[in-house]
Amino acid sequence: MAEPDPTEGRRSDDPPPRLETRGLTIAFGRKTALDGVSFSVRAGEIIALLGDSGCGKSTLLRAVAGLEQPSAGHVLLDGRAMSARMPPEERGVGMMFQDYALFPHLTVLQNVRFGLHRWSSGEADAIAKARLEQVGLADRASSYPGTLSGGESQRVALARALAPGPRVLLLDEPFSNLDRRNRDRVRADTVSVLHATGATALLVTHDPEEALLVSDRIVLMREGRIVQIGSGADLYRRPTSHFAANFFGDLITFPSRCMDGVARTQLGAFPAPGTADGALVLSCVRPESITLSDPGAGCPARVIRRRFLGAFSELILAAEGLAEPLRLTVANDISTREGDIVGLHVDSEASLVFPIEPD
Incomplete structure (x- = not known):
């Protein structure tokens, strides 16, 4: 449509x-x-x-x-x-290509002023120099593309695309x-x-x-x-x-059935207003919306592995009803060890419920 x-x-x-x-x-x-x-x-x-x-x-x-x-x-x-x-x-319309498309036989300044045919030579030079100043490459005006780093080539291409306004x-x-x-x-x-x-x-x-x-x-x-x-x-x-x-990061997803405007899942009840009773939906939650609690205060899960990641640690957990292990990033001061049983608490306001889309 x-x-x-x-x-x-x-x-x-x-x-x-x-x-x-x-x-x-x-x-x-x-x-x-x-x-x-x-x-x-x-x-x-x-x-x-x-x-x-x-x-x-x-x-x-x-x-x-x-x-x-x-x-x-x-x-x-x-x-x-x-x-x-x-x-x-x-x-x-100006276009900056993926490979930058700089002319190797022209200097940086000549590359930037290449498309400025509507201006006089003096005006074109002034515009090109101003654009090079904006991208921090005024000192490379007389250099050739072959001497530039990848980042410098990208900035020259940007200056050239912006030069005609x-x-x-x-x-x-x-x-x-x-x-x-x-x-x-x-x-x-x-x-x-x-x-x-x-x-x-x-x-x-x-x-x-x-x-x-x-x-x-x-x-x-x-x-x-x-x-x-x-x-x-x-x-x-x-x-x-x-x-x-799903395009914007990790998502824990499981099919659920709705009743009375709620999708009931292994991790709790997710609001699904306006959804017909008995409808099958995809209930989702992002890992950052899950926090650890005492085993009796949430969905019980077992810590399979703990991995040190510098400022944080990653916990890999198994919970009944979840098809794949769950990965959570936690602060290093959390004392949970491999083999421990913890509770998983989900912020229901951060949950997502979608109709099942056709293939």
Whole structure:
């Protein structure tokens, strides 16, 4: 089913969103890559397109850039529909590719000013130098890409994408080529630059943690459709489906039956308001919503193993009715040992109950 029109309910005097898609559909042969995708992005907002490989997020990015033509639907920038015949360079959209695509024969400064054809030579130099200053690479202006580290190459690519002042900046897995240490630092620097410049950005990632760290809102996708849109807190705490809940971290899930608005589980009763009596549902809880108590005060479980993790320890527990061992992270001052019987107490307000989705 297509997403609802995002303009519905908007007052006529409201400014249009910086970017909007309406019923965007793209098919490659018999495969539908995008199926009626509609969403909007406010000016200055950073949106993460999140999902597994093949869910359509990169296709959506390319459609916004004008590199893929939709079979149905529209892309609008500042309320103006982009014609299918309008070339990417005329859309006011900047794109930063996964491999950065720097020209090896040009200096860093020449790379950044490469797309500044509308400005005089002096103006282009000034803009390029200002962007390099913003990403902390003013001292590498005369260097060549072959002498740069991965993090420096990423920042040069960001400066080049921002140099023409695009209305929307598109980033396709921009940190995937960096090791963990550099990725965390460069990612933080990139977000800082985007906020400082007021850029409107659409960023593709398959990493839920990255989406939470970089974005104002997340567009979660599955099989060419939008599953849920919202802030990271919304998607984590108030997911609308088991798929969305499971995408954002460990989830203990077991089928349950509802009665009187409650799903009864091995770990206690979970609120399920509005659910029909006798309905089968998936009852879920995140490990951090479970605390240890005396054996008689909660669901009894046996400690199979305790593993030291530095500031914390991990407990692996077995409880009757749970198909797999439960892993909990606890403070090191908890004296529980292997073989001990403990009680598991669940914060029922943090529980999640979903209808069983068809395959």
